[in-house]
Amino acid sequence: MRNGRLSRREMLKAMSLAAAGSTALPGFLTGCRQAGLSDQALEQAGLRRDALDGKPRFLIVISAAGGASIVDSFLAVRASESNNAAKVNTFPDAQVQSVAGSPFRAVKVNASALGSIPVPVNTDQLSFVQKHAGEMLVATTVSTSVNHVIAQKRSLTGNNTWKGRTLQECVALQYGASFPIPNVNMGISGYAERGVDDLLPAYCYGELVQNPSLWPLGLDGSRGLKYAPTNASLDLARATRQQLDAQSIFGRTFADSKALTRWNEQRTGSQAQLQTLDLITRLNLLPNMPPQVPLTEYGLGTSPDAAQVTQVFPDFFTDPVQGQAALAFLLLKYRVSCSVTLGPGFNVVVGGANGLANPPLAFDFSHNDHRAAQAFMWARILGSLDKLIGLLKSEPFDATQSLWDRTLIYVATDFGRTRTRPDNAETFGSGHDLNNGVLMLSPMLKGNTVLGGVDPNTALTYGFDARTGRAQPGKMTSNEADIFSGVLQTLAVDTSGSGLPDASAFVKG
Amino acid sequence: MRLDLIGLCAAVTLCACPPSVTTITVMDGGIDPAFDGGVAKSARGVLRFKGPERLNNEFAQALDLPASYVCNELGQYPCTSLVHVLPLGGVDPYGSGLYEAAGATSVTTPMVVDRVALSACTARAGLDLTDPANAVLLKGLVVDAQSKLVDPQGPAAKQVIVSLYRRALQRNPTQPEVDALLKLAVDINAKGEPRAAGDWIISACFVVLSSAESVFY
Numbered sequence: 224m225r226n227g228r229l230s231r232r233e234m235l236k237a238m239s240l241a242a243a244g245s246t247a248l249p250g251f252l253t254g255c256r257q258a259g260l261s262d263q264a265l266e267q268a269g270l271r272r273d274a275l276d277g278k279p280r281f282l283i284v285i286s287a288a289g290g291a292s293i294v295d296s297f298l299a300v301r302a303s304e305s306n307n308a309a310k311v312n313t314f315p316d317a318q319v320q321s322v323a324g325s326p327f328r329a330v331k332v333n334a335s336a337l338g339s340i341p342v343p344v345n346t347d348q349l350s351f352v353q354k355h356a357g358e359m360l361v362a363t364t365v366s367t368s369v370n371h372v373i374a375q376k377r378s379l380t381g382n383n384t385w386k387g388r389t390l391q392e393c394v395a396l397q398y399g400a401s402f403p404i405p406n407v408n409m410g411i412s413g414y415a416e417r418g419v420d421d422l423l424p425a426y427c428y429g430e431l432v433q434n435p436s437l438w439p440l441g442l443d444g445s446r447g448l449k450y451a452p453t454n455a456s457l458d459l460a461r462a463t464r465q466q467l468d469a470q471s472i473f474g475r476t477f478a479d480s481k482a483l484t485r486w487n488e489q490r491t492g493s494q495a496q497l498q499t500l501d502l503i504t505r506l507n508l509l510p511n512m513p514p515q516v517p518l519t520e521y522g523l524g525t526s527p528d529a530a531q532v533t534q535v536f537p538d539f540f541t542d543p544v545q546g547q548a549a550l551a552f553l554l555l556k557y558r559v560s561c562s563v564t565l566g567p568g569f570n571v572v573v574g575g576a577n578g579l580a581n582p583p584l585a586f587d588f589s590h591n592d593h594r595a596a597q598a599f600m601w602a603r604i605l606g607s608l609d610k611l612i613g614l615l616k617s618e619p620f621d622a623t624q625s626l627w628d629r630t631l632i633y634v635a636t637d638f639g640r641t642r643t644r645p646d647n648a649e650t651f652g653s654g655h656d657l658n659n660g661v662l663m664l665s666p667m668l669k670g671n672t673v674l675g676g677v678d679p680n681t682a683l684t685y686g687f688d689a690r691t692g693r694a695q696p697g698k699m700t701s702n703e704a705d706i707f708s709g710v711l712q713t714l715a716v717d718t719s720g721s722g723l724p725d726a727s728a729f730v731k732g
Numbered sequence: 733m734r735l736d737l738i739g740l741c742a743a744v745t746l747c748a749c750p751p752s753v754t755t756i757t758v759m760d761g762g763i764d765p766a767f768d769g770g771v772a773k774s775a776r777g778v779l780r781f782k783g784p785e786r787l788n789n790e791f792a793q794a795l796d797l798p799a800s801y802v803c804n805e806l807g808q809y810p811c812t813s814l815v816h817v818l819p820l821g822g823v824d825p826y827g828s829g830l831y832e833a834a835g836a837t838s839v840t841t842p843m844v845v846d847r848v849a850l851s852a853c854t855a856r857a858g859l860d861l862t863d864p865a866n867a868v869l870l871k872g873l874v875v876d877a878q879s880k881l882v883d884p885q886g887p888a889a890k891q892v893i894v895s896l897y898r899r900a901l902q903r904n905p906t907q908p909e910v911d912a913l914l915k916l917a918v919d920i921n922a923k924g925e926p927r928a929a930g931d932w933i934i935s936a937c938f939v940v941l942s943s944a945e946s947v948f949y
Contacts (some may be wrong), residue, residue, distance in 0.1 A: 372829075404839050405841035409942035430838050431818040433828055440805045442818050444846030447805070451929035452852045452938075457850075463916045467909055472771050473945035479775030482836070483944060490842040497843065521806055569829060624754050648823055 251617035276732045278621075279398035280629045280667070281612070283551055283624060284391060286375065286414035286566030287604055287636040289587030292653075294682050296348060297327040297361045304679040305321040311682040312593070312653070320349050321696060325356040326673040328544030330598065333464070333649075337599055338592035340663055342579045346602035351609055360729060361660050362709065363684035366638050372588070374637040375413025378661075381707025385721045387419030390564040390633065394429040397716040398561040403497050404430045407554055409547045414635065415564070421728045425485055426489065426493075429590035431575070435546040436539060438508040440523075441455045443498050447521045455648050506553050507548075508539055509620065528553060531683030535610045542580045546609050552614045555576040555626055567603065580646035589640050593653040597640075608632065608664065634711050642682040646716045658683045658699070667713050669731050694729030762894040779948040781837050784812035784820035784875045787848060791941055794900040795856040796868045801850035811851065816844040830936040843940050853927065857930065869937065884917035884932070885915035892933065896940045913939065 225371025240462040260598040294300060294312055301316040320329045329348035330567065333421035352359070366380050379389040388396075390408045400406025408415050408429030417428045432438045445451045452460070466475045468487070471707040478482050508529045510519040512710050518524060526532070532552060536545040547565035556712055572581035588596035615627035644651040662677065675687040676694045686698030689705035709729030772896070788811075792799040802809035817824055819840045824830045829889055836857065860867035869892060874882040881889065893913045897905040905913075917932045940946065 260871075410828075415830055417834070424838065425836070428834075428838070429838070430840060430884060431822055431828070431834065432828070433818045434815065437805065437815045441819055441840050441844045441847065444843040447845060448850050448854060449807070450848050450936050451859065452920075452927075452929075453923075453925050455923050456925055456928075456931040456935050458939075459916055459923075460939050463912050463935075464939045467912055467939065468910060468944045471906075471943070471945055473943075473948075475773050477777050477944075477948075478770050478773060478778055480774065480779045482779040482781065482948065483777070484947070486781075486837055486842070489837060489839055493839045494842045495844075497839070497894060517806055523806075568827065570827065597943050600884060621769055669749075 227445035228675045230658070232373055235580060260618065274308075278629070279402070279558075280392040280631070281398075281555050281560075281626065282377065282391060282562045282710070283555075283632045283713055284410070284414070284562070284564040284566075284631060285604060285608065285632060285634045286410035286564060287586055287600070287634050288411055288414065288567055288569060289371070289585040289600070289602065289636075290589065290618060290638050290640050290655060290659070291604065291634065291636040291662075292589070292597050292640045293361065293592075293684065294603050294639075294661075294677060295594070295661065296330060297359070298363075298660055298677045298684065299328045299330045299354065300677060300679045300682050304690065305682070307680045307717070309646045310644065311680075312640075312644055313679070313682060322349070322352050322356055323395065324379050325352065325671055326353045327356055327361065329353075330601075334592075334595040334598070335394055336592075337579070337582055337595045338588060340579060340582065342577045344595045344599045346598045348601060348605060349607040355612065356440070356607065356666060356671050358664050358666050358668065358670045360663045360665075360670060360674065360728070362650060362663070362706060363660040363673075363677070364521075364658075364703070364706060365684075365686065365699055366657050366703060367701050368487075369638050369657060370638050372413040372416075374634075375410075377413075377703060378414050378635040378706075379414065380418055382693075383419065384701040384704040384707050385723055388416040389416075389421065389429075389607045390707060391429060391564060391715050392418050392420070392423055392427045393711055393718075396423055399426055399715070400424075402426075402558060402561050403493065403500060403502075404432060404554075404559050404564045406487065406513040407432055407551075407560045408433060409543075410564040410566050411568045412640070414566065425488070434552070435550040435565075436509055438550070439503050440661070442502040442506065442631060444494060446503050446680070447523045448668065449521060472588075500557070502557070502559065505557055505648070506559070508553075509548055515589070526553065531615065535614055536576055536579070541574050542575055544581070544603065544607050548611045552611060552618075555615065555630070556618050586636070591652055593644075593651055594649060604634065608634075612664065628666050631663060631667060631713050632635075634662040634664075636661060639684075657701075660684050663710070663713075663729070665713060667731055668729060674728055687728065689724050689726040694730060762898075762904050763910050764891070766907045778905060781821050781841070782947055782949055783833065784817050784822040786810040787820065787845070788948060790850065790900075790946075791852040794941065795852055795937070796899075797852060797855055797859070801852075801855045801859075803848040803855075811844070811848050819844045820848075843922045845947055846938070849938050849942035849946075850934070853941060855936065856924045857934055864876070868899075869933055870893075873933070878924075878928070879926060880921045880928045881917055881929065881932065884921050885914045889914055889917055893936060896937055900940045900946055901943075 232364045300313045300315045301319045301320045303316050305313045309394050318331050331347040331354040335342040395405035400660040408431040504524050505526050507526050509516050532549045536549040539546040540547045546565050549564055551563040554563050567585045569584050571583050574580035586600045617627050618626045620626045620629050639656040640653035641656045647726050677684045686695045704724055711727035712726045713730050757762050788802050791802050805815045809815050821833045823833055860870035871886045893905055893910050912937045920932045921928050
């Protein structure tokens with residue numbers, strides 16, 4: 224819609240809806256009308272909130288740092304299927320398992336070491352696929368950068384396809400107005416960067432979290448500090464501070480400063496709201512364990528959900544991904560956030576069954592030992608996902624739905640990996656490649672679906688029509704906007720006026 | 733009863749303290765007149781948040797504290813270099829691969845600033861308690877048996893305020909600022925809190941240290 228007029232496409236759509244007697248027509252026309260308003264104007268008018276009907280949807284982004292290869296998981300190629308099997312990344316047939324009634328495959332790997340790290344890698348993706356196939360969607364991708372940081376960010380902005388906003392910012396804009404911290408980001412590097420649309424409301428931008436176990440300590444301005452004044456005294460002090468800040472020469476000189484305006488809003492609005500939620504307790508999984516964690520001595524307590532969550536993620540304090548996943552669940556449960564980002568970092572994490580929880584460089588350890596690194600990291604990601612989904616399924620959203628029913632998990636990754644290998648080598652290194660695919664999980668997705676496909680002779684993926692879902696063998700062009708749009712459409716984010724492609728193929732019919 | 737003997741530490745039984753009075757000398761001047769509104773607004777209004785290292789160092793300097801005393805969560809995890817680095821606008825290159833600061837305060841920043849400022853003020857008060865001869869803030873305030881300031885608007889209280897502004901903001905307080913913090917003392921006294929005098933000292937310190945003028949530049 225431009226200047227109050229429907230575009231030709233919008234007019235045709237409206238007429239077809241009217242002819243069909245669709246109840247969607249008023250909503251469609253409202254969307255067209257609002258497309259002419261800026262995001263800030265929409266916010267000020269409360270139109271976004273009106274459209275929500277009080278029912279948010281949730282986005283969890285898993286940042287699979289380093290390049291999670293889709294042909295080492297759900298689109299793996301059997302050697303017998305390829306006429307170039309010895310030279311490209313194909314598996315012995317027995318290692319690639321099919322799942323009845325599903326287009327997905329599952330890879331089984333047994334390796335005696337992870338590159339030069341003497342840790343055995345014995346993984347099998349079959350149980351995950353069998354359990355979750357109905358809510359899995361794999362879409363093939365061609366990205367536009369093989370630089371880690373740039374590629375990571377583009378996996379979240381669709382290469383700046385909608386004003387440079389990240390997916391998380393879009394979801395926060397749509398659903399986050401009533402959430403105290405709509406967008407929490409525990410990812411690394413490019414996954415933690417904010418988008419470039421500076422005109423969004425401040426709450427849309429990601430709240431960065433470094434350590435998920437200690438972060439809740441910062442969710443109250445005074446609790447947990449020994450000998451701090453009473454709340455009554457602090458309330459008086461804050462009121463005095465607010466009065467003096469406004470009256471001071473500094474406050475008057477910089478009265479028009481954006482930074483100061485934001486600061487005052489955060490102090491007077493968000494802080495008070497957050498502190499009443501007692502998140503310093505509700506999100507805190509740490510037990511009282513003096514002398515390292517003397518919670519009681521400092522007047523603090525453990526979350527009432529700690530027993531449930533730590534049973535699922537027992538290594539939450541030492542394994543960042545477990546800690547992040549545990550916090551993600553609580554952030555959704557307590558309606559603190561509608562978008563949460565988490566994922567492995569590039570640092571070594573000691574732990575796990577064999578002494579190693581995370582290899583250096585995460586998926587990018589594939590440079591050293593592609594097959595074992597991919598198998599190890601996929602197992603790490605899928606294991607955490609399975610547990611997180613289990614928690615979300617166990618938590619009711621309302622009388623009829625669970626939290627999981629309204630959640631989409633997008634396993635974002637930097638890029639794919641090169642497909643070539645020395646003849647029949649089982650241990651080889653790989654580089655960065657634009658060609659890949661991504662995994663999404665949600666009851667709102669068109670589940671049990673592969674969008675696109677893979678050419679067994681090259682192990683490269685080919686594209687698809689994002690509207691119809693029809694595979695397009697030979698299509699190898701960038702489709703970052705399709706993925707971006709697919710996530711947002713599935714989450715029912717209002718994209719009118721965005722120019723994003725129709726990605727109906729992602730959405731459950 | 734001197735303030736440095738009152739209840740910042742719960743273990744101290746206030747009523748058992750022997751009464752004593754310390755007199756202080758109020759500096760001549762030290763308080764500027766009320767702001768007359770004659771300052772031009774900044775046309776650009778460009779302000780930057782100070783960030784974790786700078787805040788920590790400036791709080792430490794203002795209160796004459798070792799930098800490691802300013803704020804430690806649960807008494808052992810440094811606030812500004814470990815726990816709250818990112819909300820305070822810091823970077824985390826080795827952990828999260830974040831090489832650039834966010835550039836804007838986030839929703840949790842005000843709470844973290846409050847924690848750091850409160851912690852620093854409480855630490856200063858605690859040190860003054862244990863070493864009254866070298867006290868920085870708690871100089872000669874007189875309190876009664878109920879731990880209230882005997883003269884919440886007296887010269888000793890004014891001295892504390894002047895000292896706070898000079899230490900934290902490198903300027904004298906204006907008369908309205910002094911009045912507001914003295915009123916805070918009266919109000920806290922009136923609440924009947926068990927540690928009213930100590931609460932006021934820490935609260936006044938908190939007001940100045942966590943003011944916008946203190947955390948932006």
